[in-house]
Amino acid sequence: MFGKLLKNDLKAQWHSISTIFLCIFIVAGVAELLVLYSIKDIFNIWNGNKLIFVSIGGAVVCLAMFFACIVILIAVGLLFSKTTFGKAGYLTLTLPVKTGSLIWSKTISGLVWTYITYMLFFCSFFLFIYQAGECMGGDLQDLANQLFMLLLGQSTKTMLSLAIYYLVWVAIAMFLVVQCMYFGITCAHVSPLSKFGPVTTVLAFFAAFGAVIGLTLLVGKFLPFGMIVHDDIVTITSNVVRAKQEIYRHGSGFIFSGPMFMLLSSVLMSLPITYLTKHKANIK
């Protein structure tokens, strides 16, 4: 049954964002074409303005993708609100399935679309830097090279570890944002908080998000468990900070405890969301 819920939630999400995403991708696509034509200067019309056109095109691509990141969060929140506590909730909440399954299905579908969009944004940003460097050579080329050297200059294992760590970290952060958003929306449908409507959503979101981030920082500070990659050797350590100071001065350190706490908090946040939806929230 969970698979069916997920399938339908992914579909619903796609239908709610497809039109606006199509527009965003068309804008980004046109801007990217401008960049490509500027770099290759096929028609020899850009003359000395190559950098301006590449900058404008690249900035538009990044801005379009950044806009998509904001749109996807709003769309995920609105869809949760509409399909759980809005008109469609009359169907969703009368399905013979566990409330926990309903919530998890919406969380995972929201997370999938959010994650894909944020990855596209970061890709567009790196593409912009790479293309600007390719276009200009000189100072900007150096800047781009420096940026990539900073990453690529590391060993393969470090690079791989960094990439995996980064991908997982972004996924966990997105997971937390989606859960806090659902928590805020659910609180806004529980009496007597429902009187304050969207204000409740915003306050509950920031309260939950702020609390988890604050505790995550504390956990990372006092329990700096993680790994250090040094000379292609991965070392798991209970104190990344001390190990880096005392032993692996040139190694790259990755703290696990903070992200793990954030992940645990996000998972546990489904409990109050499920409880409130099942026992306290009302449909108007």
Add this chain to the structure above:
Amino acid sequence: MSDNNIIVAKNLSKSYGKHLVLNDISFTLPRGEVIGLFGPNGCGKSTFMKILTGLIHDYSGTVTIGGEKPGEKTKAVTAYLPEQTFVHDWMRNIDAVDYFNDFFDDFNKAKAIDMIERFGLDLKQKSKTMSKGMQEKLLLSLTMSRDAALYILDEPMGGVDPATRSQILDFIMKNYAGTSTLLISTHLINDLEDVFTHAVFLGDGKVLLNDSVENILQDGRSIEDVFKEVFNNVW
């Protein structure tokens, strides 16, 4: 609890702010009957139905369907038609059929498609592009294509013209499983008078009448006459 009763409510109370809609009511509803739930606007008919379907939780007292509190088990055997259109905006009629088919084991897909086509609806039309009457027909087709133990229909003919009304009524009566219980809330007493076998009048937060239609109509009056008499005394 008697097996003859499908719905049992005990000391049920629900308020919206300071407004008490259901005031400590206790009653039972018999199994296998066509039950009319009557009362003026705001008397708690829809609220009672939402409690039964598990959409409202902040009430006091207890209510059971077939001995079970509203939850996963009761949702599997209860077909609910709310006043509102509940189909997602993006869905075409065929998508809504598939959605029901995915989640309800007692749903008959072929029957639903047949009903939708008989109503003259296009399976590929999006629900948000349809009129109120067309949406009503779609929702009825979906709801009545389930082989449920209990059908809960909240104002099933609320926004449709008289011709469609009689079509829908005919449709409901032909398509519900005879052994099931049908709980219908409506203001259109005249249109539905002949189909009810049991009636419940809600008003002033209380159950004012809960009896078989046979008993109610013993002295030759209609349900509407009784309705006017009961509610003129209350409101």
